[in-house]
Amino acid sequence: MLIFDLAIILLASKLAGDVSVKLRQPAVLGKLLIGIILGPAVLGLITATDVLEELSQIGVILLMFLAGLETDADEFKRTGKASSFVGIAGIALPLALGYGAGMLMDLPPLESIFLGLLLSATSVSISVQALKEMGRLKSREGTTILGAAVIDDVLVIIALAFVMSLAGGDVNLGVVILKKVAFFAIGILAAWKLVPLVLRLFAPLRVTESVVSAALILCFAFAYMAEYTGVAAIIGGYMAGVAISFTGYRHEVTEKIETISYAVFVPVFFTSIGVKVEFAGISSQLGLIAGLTVVAVVSKLVGSAIGAKAAGFGWRGALGIGAAMVSRGEVALIIAAIGQEAGLLQPDLFAVLVVVVLLTTIVTPPMMKWFFGDQADGGQEKAEA
Template identity: 70%
Template sequence: MLLFQLAVILLASKIAGDISVKLGQPSVLGKLLIGIVLGPSVLGLVNSTDILQELSQIGVILLMFIAGLETDADQFRKTGKASTFVGIAGIAVPFACGYGAGMLIGLSATEAIFLGLLLSATSVSISVQALKEMGRLKSKEGATILGAAVIDDILVIVALAFVMSLVGGGDVSLGTLVLKKAAFFAVAIVLGWKVVPWVLKRFAPLRVSEAVISAGLIICFLFAYLAEYAGVAAIIGAYAAGVAISLTSFKHEVFEKVETIGYSIFVPVFFTSIGVTAEFAGIGGNVGLIAGLSVLAIATKLIGSALGAKLSGFGWKLSFGIGAAMVSRGEVALIIAAMGLEASLLSRDMFAVIVVVVLVTTLITPPLMKLFLKPSPANEAEKTG
């Protein structure tokens, strides 16, 4: 059954992506929508299984690894101020409005705080693909978006750890959680500076096929594992691994082969599986709530992040383009929602509502980015998956 599902996903995602491009939208939008069509909500040709989810996880890790490999380190350093402004403002506005909305719909103060944090989350895995297709991943705004996503991830997870500790949902103290995250970034910097170049140089002479690309993938998966172990999203670890390798002479060799591996199977599975996992049963009575929270989630992240970008010196159009790239909540918000359900901070009905809201933010992100960010004249995206 898995083999059939993979064949269907790859065929449908490539065709849907091509149709999306012909209609003037990023190909990723077609891949997301075709997932809904293939999934149990419509045709039922593909079901969300554990194996498919594992393949999807590898897909998003490789996608962010590729983004790290394409990052211009000098540009990344120059956008530190802008990334900080975008990251903080992109959390503050959704959090405040999410908390207010939670209180209005009758949630307790703690539940409203949790909803605010949930709406503050960002996942730029979808945005990365759209940036690649528009040739803007290596631009100043691209570096700002990626940097802001890292800051967003750290701040939201630390705040979440604090809330969970208050309601008894955490097994360790807030101080320990913060220390683990700080330790990860310290270790990642040291490994990236000293160990990564050494490993690649030692692998290069080995008389086995594809030694360098194997070394690159080992580094990617280890960084992702360390990030996850420290309570930071695995995609942040994969991105850090890509940045570390981008500073070595092996950058282009690793990039070309990882892109081939990723976009031939794993990345399409990731995009399509987002739609496949969508469940629309039982939400008919909450259409108004879904619509309201969807508008709130989109507007607050768009406006908040855009204000941060504007304050850091971007023009209004680019600022809204950056804000649009931060709108998708993706797998990060789904993980947080699952934690909230387990800790009784979200009811089952509210959890179902949040899943649909997250899907809406993910679907709206590519066309919203296209509205504000025009493709680069010298489009650097050689492959769009």
């Protein structure tokens, strides 16, 4: 029953987060691990359902929306070069090593390329929360990570369309690129002209929380438009947050959305990641899982760090940025599902990669803590999730 599931998730996630902080780890790590304990892998109290998945999707969109609200626009402009270096280098090395791993596994060349492409994906939703807890979301490193994630998402989706066209799928690469360009062109125009107008129109309405409702409408509209054009919904949510951050309603929206998000939706998102873990049937694949996990972690960590170092960061900061890019999250899971449907991933390899993706997500927060922990520029923020 959904109501019971929510009660268990909220109770367990808050307690697990507190324990994680007491152990000097990011609170988000506790949320991820408690999901595994609650899910089918251990206790079986919570199962992955469509409704839980939808609530989780709302949670990650709101999390990225908040990241957009807290983005320093001036810092974002200054880190454009660094974000580009990190995004591109963070794709190149995983793509190359993933392809090499596929060839060693005797996969056909196209399937090997797809494996490399899947390992090139990044989802920084987990990293965003870890950055918030460490007080580094608005830092130069944090802004670079967010910008690199946008670049990574766009390049990987375009490359995916190219691979799918080679595989004989009904994919027109020109149309795919045009849709991405259209999203960013329309999105930027809407952020500039439409977002302030909508907020001003809603502000005088004689109903409760009209401005916050308008902000949520914009957030979900941007997220839908992004998903419709093949860009991840979280990028749309992030763009809406950045747009509102330029208005006078920024602080009001941030305060209210944080309450809504961290009370219900964000804990569901973090916990649901762990709930998806299932160990049945993979005991014979542990060696492959370990090998691909090492490739996934090292390739993204080193590739992104090289890009950050080339952009002028010191090695510790560069490795911290690389660590934040390691989580593949829901973006890689979506790509894996597309690959399985297109016949580019066999069912047994699909199951292995789901576990690999989840492992990259779990190891990301402690890695970030290791590289960023003693550099926190604002002290540890309240661990909310």
